[in-house]
Amino acid sequence: MRQNPQRRAALLDAAIEVLAREGSRGLTLRAVDAEAAVPTGTSSNYFANRAQLLVQILHRTRERLTPDPTPDPADLAGPLDTKVLLGRLLARMRRERSVHTAMLELRLEATRRPELQAELSGFQGAGLEANIAWHLEAGLPGDRQGVVLIHLAMLGLIVDDLTVPGLLDPHPVEGLIEAMVERLLPERPAD
Template sequence: MRQNPARRTALLDAAIEVLAREGSRGLTLRALDKEAGVPPGTASNYFAHRGELLRQILDRTHERLTPDPDALAATMRAPADRELTATLLAQLLDRMRADRSSHLAMLELRLEATRRPEMLADLTHAFGTTLERNVAWHLDAGLPGDRTTALLLYLGMLGMLVDELTVPDLLAPYGQSELIDALVARTLPPPDDA
């Protein structure tokens, strides 16, 4: 059967919404068809089995969460210093808020992987590849710090994103921008002229 790439993308976007709202147990092919507004049975023509659907959701969330290249290029015109690093982390938080569903779906995929060994391998590979690209990008962009610095920033922001997604009022009293500034100030080496 011939498949329509635009429809596949629409189905994957619908799957992300269902996964974010209903969790892994609510993600059925029937629920996916309903969310996408397509005839019953359509999703089964695009995804051979649940594992395939989950793998493609993972790929689609990465596509949706990748920063806009033009916006990123504009941001990167600033000097590669602590301030730029804080700006990039704040933009990451803003992107999470703009596409909460993709981040919640990623959390659901992480939980699902704890129950599906075959998915754990795929998830570990996908997240590992993304993490390595992000670390390499940090270093190639000339941002302050080394590989460990980039990993520590990743870990700090991951915690902030998870709290913002799951218990959004928890960090509000502390001010997220202030926390990002403190994370950067305490993680990155001091400027050479300090």
């Protein structure tokens, strides 16, 4: 297997685009080569098979969706605001639509592939646990269960925004996020 990290990342980014645009059935090593504009057979030098490619796509989506670790200057001016953070999450999703769409395709594919299901479960579970820990350590409102509920509510909002964007037009998203936070993450009582 080839080890050029830049080429591997470019192939995985191309695979994300193919998966988002064509769905799981359209994702082939040849389609990835065409999308990446590399010679036919290049992807097979980096991925032993389609199953390995799917797992690598899963990990590449995390790399692309992880927020910039440099704090936003606005965050340094005062306490963190959950509504602002969730708004940024939605904005990041809208900028990276193909990555989120590819993740939806991976979720569907995992219902048919037990090995991908196991990888996805571990991957998503670790991400959720990390988000819960970060939220609680940051001293944001709510408890563990509230963070899980916000995760589920935002996932639903993101899926609707990706798949039927007009559905939420009568319901301003900012208001929905504000209501989610107020209802699901009440302020913790002072000690």
